[in-house]
Amino acid sequence: MTEVPVVFVVDDDASVRSSLKFLLSTVGLHAEAFDSADSFLRKKCPDVPSCLVLDVRLPGLSGLDFQRDLAARNICIPIVFLTGHGDIPMSVRAMKGGAVEFLTKPFRDQDLLDAVRVGLDRDRARREQEKEMAGLRTRFDSLTSREQEVVSMVIAGMLNKQIAAELGTAESTVKVQRSRAMEKMQAESLAHLIKMIQKVQPPSQKAS
């Protein structure tokens, strides 16, 4: 199933808003426009890949402050900044804050559409990654605590025999737990298992 992405446009100028929606529609992109950062925040964002086209000079709250606010709220939507007079420090700040692009008005249509595409791709990738992480997390959580322990020792490079000794069980038991863990994690190989565990398990939790 393909998800229909949405582009959010936040600009205080009605003409700019409607013209951006029109432009985006010509490449089949659906856009929703807002006249302020607040009205955008009040809207419940749909759970689809999205990208934000944001004017830097918003009344009440500058676009850059808004970018920081979004980050503080853990909203990681890619942002394409629009500005009437982008100075270098401003664009540097925006890009450091994770902006996709910083375009000076009036911009070339292709530049905007490219930037929006990059933003949507980036969001799609992030969502994939999150989904993958959530899946890994669920799988990892389905392991018993003993299986998790065994896995931690496996990826630390210990042999079954050593693990058995460490845990005070039989090597055959370790083998069973290990293969069950591999199965539950849907690991194709030891290398695959290690990769997945490293993703879900912060280093501090790894067996030392």
Added chain:
Amino acid sequence: MTASIAHEVNQPLTAITNNGSACLRLLANQNLDPEVLRRALEEIVADGNRASAVIARIRGFIKKAPEEKSELDVNEVIQEVLALVGPELQKNRVSVECDLRKALPLVLADRVQLQQVLLNLVVNGIEAMTAVTERPRELLVKSQIEESGDLMVTVRDSGTGLSSEADRVFTPFFTTKANGMGMGLPISRSLVEGHGGRLWATPNSPHGAVFSFTLPATGSSS
């Protein structure tokens, strides 16, 4: 200042180029519905007019009309301006008090420019008080002679007052009004400075703002 003008003009220009580009794209795909085209063209025309209106407004402000300086009684100019805004004052239920120093020395000034400055300050004062409901809306216009011998005119309101950055109001295109252009005060300041005076803002106590400007006296008196 040029950066701010750029912003004002850039908004309609951005809309124009977006609408134009969108039409070109649809045209290239042979997918341009006449109705869509008509709407886009209407918007383009409206935004073109908007951009030229911005430019016309700026031109109007900075037009170098030949200055006609003559010896003026500032009190007279104050009275003229207050007469001019009489209906505005009434409509907004603003009471005006004048505290005009008698026998004010004359100043060498362009009457129209001086009117423009005073009008701007008085209208700003009125507009700053439209949101005020829990206290009287009072405007005080005062003329006096400074120790240096220069004239000083102050316009004091009981409005919403200035934020911490009082001097920002003199930045071109800075505005707190929904339909403001943000050009009145910067232009007023440049006009006053063109007459060898100063224009500044301070907070009024307990509410509102005070705008003051000075003008050098000529030496002759009214």
